Amino acid sequence: MDLGFLRPLYESGAPVASVHLDTSRGNRDADKEIELRWRHLREELTTLGTDEATLNVLEEAVGGGDSQAFGTHGQSLFASEGRLLSSHTLTEPPRQDRATWSPVPDVLPVAVDRGRHQPFVLVALDRVNAHVTAYPAYPNRGPASERDVTGDSLHGIDVMSRGGPGNLGGYNGRFPGKSVAQDMWRDNTAKVAQHVRDAVAEVDAAVIFVGGDQEAISYLRDNLCERRVDVPILLVAGGRGGPDAEERLHEAAAEALREFVVQGQEHVAAEYHRKLAHDQAVSGTEPTLPMLSEARVRTLLLGAARDREPQLWGSPTEPILVSSHRGDMDDPESAFRAPASALMLRSAVMSDSGFTELRENGEPSGDSGAILRYASHT
Structure with missing residues (x-):
């Protein structure tokens, strides 16, 4: 993050x-x-x-x-x-x-909360209509935006008639007008895709959830790929078709978002443990502090449990410096003490490091560590 x-x-x-x-x-x-x-x-x-x-x-x-x-x-x-x-x-x-x-400032609660709840776009889709909703990463009285998209329909168009010998009638058969219908559905989802792209940009969405007609969803995927929307597109239950379908869609999206966030944290944690074996990461507060002070941390990992959080030393003039020893500061006389998470996050922010919450078996942890920008030789 x-x-x-x-x-x-x-x-x-x-x-x-x-x-x-x-x-x-x-x-x-x-x-x-x-x-x-x-x-x-x-x-x-x-x-x-x-x-x-x-x-x-x-x-x-x-x-x-x-x-x-x-x-x-x-x-x-x-x-x-x-x-x-x-x-x-x-x-x-x-x-x-x-x-x-x-x-x-004491910013750990904000950093943890921001990491647990990602902005997303929710799409309810059929072959003619779509409802596109953009949600920010924080609670709101409503979504950031909602867009209803209405496309062309087959009403009044005779696409089901036979086209001559060898063509089968019916929806699943072969008929000259079937390509007309499919082209129309593709055009409809192309319009939807542009609205989805705008919604993604509006909230800087981390993921798109889509529910509804499977063929329309396939066309939407193709259109979003053509528009280079580099955001995961995940299918969820529900869609259009009345209050029950919409309720299932929102419940499925909420659960999918929780899973998406957890998977992201687990991915970083797995990378962290792999890199520990190759001196590309450090574990624990003490080994992390010099890495922060040297701006060598790519991603800081902190747990949200702070019951036994130690006090560390910081500098009023060099914000990346943090240590358990006052003498490590640039000016020991002006150094001050503050909670470890506050000083470690200040150092991470001012050295452009990323952040991920560290958990243990799905629960808040009190540990800390860091993935480094390059290998440690200490």
């Missing part, structure tokens, strides 16, 4: 307040519950020394934006010097409400 979207959080040289809280809305008391959670976090931030202007701008943002949507979700907010730096809606609530006031 590309961490570039986090880079603006490191532009401020002042301390940053990071807030992660449950903003789920499933009952009439949701607003009051969110207010109480925030009040507790505000008290923590006040104790840590957060200035009033920063607290006030956070309070204005709590529960706002896409986190107002009904359902289960969370929110991550970052602010500094009375200015809101960033707001992210989390597709899952944080494991626990949390607030920090530190020289570096």
